[in-house]
Amino acid sequence: xxxxxxxxxxxxxxxxxxxxxxxxxxxxxxxxxxxxxxxxxxxxxxxxxxxxxxxxxxxxxxxxxxxxxxxxxxxxxxxxxxxxxxxxxxxxxxxxxxxxxxxxxxxxxxxxxxxxxxxxxxxxxxxxxxxxxxxxxxxxxxxxxxxxxxxxxxxxxxxxxxxxxxxxxxxxxxxxxxxxxxxxxxxxxxxxxxxxxxxxxxxxxxxxxxxxxxxxxxxxxxxxxxxxxxxxxxxxxxxxxxxxxxxxxxxxxxxxxxxxxxxxxxxxxxxxxxxxxxxxxxxxxxxxxxxxx
Numbered sequence: 001x002x003x004x005x006x007x008x009x010x011x012x013x014x015x016x017x018x019x020x021x022x023x024x025x026x027x028x029x030x031x032x033x034x035x036x037x038x039x040x041x042x043x044x045x046x047x048x049x050x051x052x053x054x055x056x057x058x059x060x061x062x063x064x065x066x067x068x069x070x071x072x073x074x075x076x077x078x079x080x081x082x083x084x085x086x087x088x089x090x091x092x093x094x095x096x097x098x099x100x101x102x103x104x105x106x107x108x109x110x111x112x113x114x115x116x117x118x119x120x121x122x123x124x125x126x127x128x129x130x131x132x133x134x135x136x137x138x139x140x141x142x143x144x145x146x147x148x149x150x151x152x153x154x155x156x157x158x159x160x161x162x163x164x165x166x167x168x169x170x171x172x173x174x175x176x177x178x179x180x181x182x183x184x185x186x187x188x189x190x191x192x193x194x195x196x197x198x199x200x201x202x203x204x205x206x207x208x209x210x211x212x213x214x215x216x217x218x219x220x221x222x223x224x225x226x227x228x229x230x231x232x233x234x235x236x237x238x239x240x241x242x243x244x245x246x247x248x249x250x251x252x253x254x255x256x257x258x259x260x261x262x263x264x265x266x267x268x269x270x271x272x273x274x275x276x277x278x279x280x281x282x283x284x285x286x287x288x289x290x291x292x293x
Contacts, residue, residue: 015029018056021071021073022075026065026074029079033059034060034061035058036056036057037057037129039056040055041054041055041067042055042112042113043096044064044109045099045112045151046151047149047152047173049095050095050112053111055111057125059082059132060129061080061082062080062085063080065078080106082126082134083139083141085126085130085142087102087103088101088103090110096112098113098119099111099113105145105146105194105195106146108146109148109149146175146194146195149178158181158185160182160185160203163182169183170182174202174203175190175195175202176206177206186202186204187204188201188202188203188206188207189201189202
């Protein structure tokens with residue numbers, strides 16, 4: 001049955017349903033040979049705090065987006081080819097348990113599952129689909145990935161000049177190293193093709209050509225830095241720039257910030273949703289029978 005799943009009406013309906021959740025702002029997902037392998041909700045570590053995101057694993061791409069109305073409306077759709085995805089295991093952090101790192105060329109970020117079992121299922125299925133994708137297409141695995149952004153509240157001072165953040169000194173992020181920096185330390189702009197064809201904000205050291213640092217340990221970063229700026233705020237707003245379009249990918253959805261993944265299952269609006277916290281569809285097919293797409 002597995003080798004026929006990609007062409008069944010049931011699979012086509014599932015893919016169209018996912019496509020419909022993102023509305024007209026999303027990219028078309030229905031394509032010959034494409035199979036929806038798994039779906040669910042994960043916490044994604046954003047600039048301000050961990051936030052729920054809907055994730056959909058296909059046999060060739062990984063799709064995720066922010067939650068507007070659970071099971072009905074998702075926004076800020078992101079689509080990543082599996083050959084451009086890399087996973088790294090991570091220990092539990094202060095804000096998130098059962099977490100791991102997802103690296104992509106445009107953005108790298110930590111995600112957290114409701115349980116160790118769910119984390120293992122996600123990582124195994126993504127890895128299997130990616131390996132099969134590389135085997136069938138012969139494409140090389142991606143090697144260039146975006147830096148992990150340090151959360152806003154992980155540092156009360158600029159990570160380059162140590163000036164303290166406040167009402168007159170706002171937080172920004174270097175797109176190359178991911179550090180939290182002040183405006184004077186990030187006036188430079190540089191083209192990073194994997195992120196944007198237009199020049200994007202970088203700190204002065206990255207602009208001078210210094211190699212980006214290793215990604216910080218998420219738990220250690222939050223433990224070792226201050227919890228906010230002198231203005232009493234834990235978040236910042238990236239200013240609008242003529243060089244780079246604004247993006248709502250990391251905007252926080254009010255009302256979900258305090259929910260851990262395991263708590264979603266007990267919420268009525270989640271139980272009544274058309275999508276469960278995690279649905280494994282791979283029981284109905286073998287990874288090697290997913291078609292030649």
